[in-house]
Amino acid sequence: MKTRVLRYSILTVILGLTIYQALGYGKRSFEAFCPFGGMESLWGLFREGQYSCATGPLNMSMLIAVIVLALIAKKAFCGWACPIGFLSELIGRLGMKILPWNSSVNPKLNSRLKLIRYVGLVLALYFTYQTGELILRGYDPFYIIFSGFGHGTLGLVSVIVLVIIIIGSFLIPMFFCRYFCPLGATIDPFSRLGLVKIVSDEDLCTECGECYTSCPHDIAPNEMIYIRHRDCTNCLECIDSCPEKDCLTLKVKL
Ligand code: SF4
Ligand code: SF4
Structure with missing residues (x-):
């Protein structure tokens, strides 16, 4: 929020x-x-x-x-x-x-x-x-x-x-x-090549689905490790909605 x-x-x-x-x-x-x-x-x-x-x-x-x-x-x-x-x-x-x-x-x-x-x-x-x-x-x-x-x-x-x-x-x-x-x-x-992206940690994810529900573009961050999806706007709604601390983070990744 x-x-x-x-x-x-x-x-x-x-x-x-x-x-x-x-x-x-x-x-x-x-x-x-x-x-x-x-x-x-x-x-x-x-x-x-x-x-x-x-x-x-x-x-x-x-x-x-x-x-x-x-x-x-x-x-x-x-x-x-x-x-x-x-x-x-x-x-x-x-x-x-x-x-x-x-x-x-x-x-x-x-x-x-x-x-x-x-x-x-x-x-x-x-x-x-x-x-x-x-x-x-x-x-x-x-x-x-x-x-x-x-x-x-x-x-x-x-x-x-x-x-x-x-x-x-x-x-x-x-x-x-x-x-x-x-x-x-x-x-x-x-956008597909964009360096700064959402990264998800499989070990911390409980598959609650909150990130998918909050994404305005219907992207499911829990289904990928690096969000390379072309439509991701880095709005960070998924990070804010995730109940597991540090499960979704914003990182620089090739
Ligand atoms: S940053 Fe925004 S657009 Fe990208 S996956 Fe998360 S909620 Fe969706
Ligand atoms: S909100 Fe967090 S814990 Fe829930 S499915 Fe998405 S990444 Fe996993």
């Missing part, structure tokens, strides 16, 4: 800063801080030596920073810095409190559904590179929310997308992050 208070405090500050930028008080647009903008600008930079549409050097710096962070601490960006991840987690927690059933997804189905995010990544990049426009804007909850359905959103389509994401997040924790986030798909291979 202590870690969650710290994590939520950091996320609240970042969410507040994003809203501040979105309201036009900052020097830059909130979009300039989106790491996925770096991916969207790659082709334009390669072909014409210039950034596509509204993207710029800050987007590229953010992308590089997120990738370096993933190589160090897996998807820590998603668990400790992303405003959409934060809002998804809050909605998911509300769902877990209200819904009378267990919200974990069958592991096989969960893995298959996660493939959608790679399809989304390829389609988003293909159409962005083809048109030179940020075509994801109308489907991206980050842009839809913080632009207030601004330029580039798709009216009713964007409303439907947002409603589906909100309802989905209520029913399945981290619904958008698990199945649709193209930035998550981009950093998956780097």
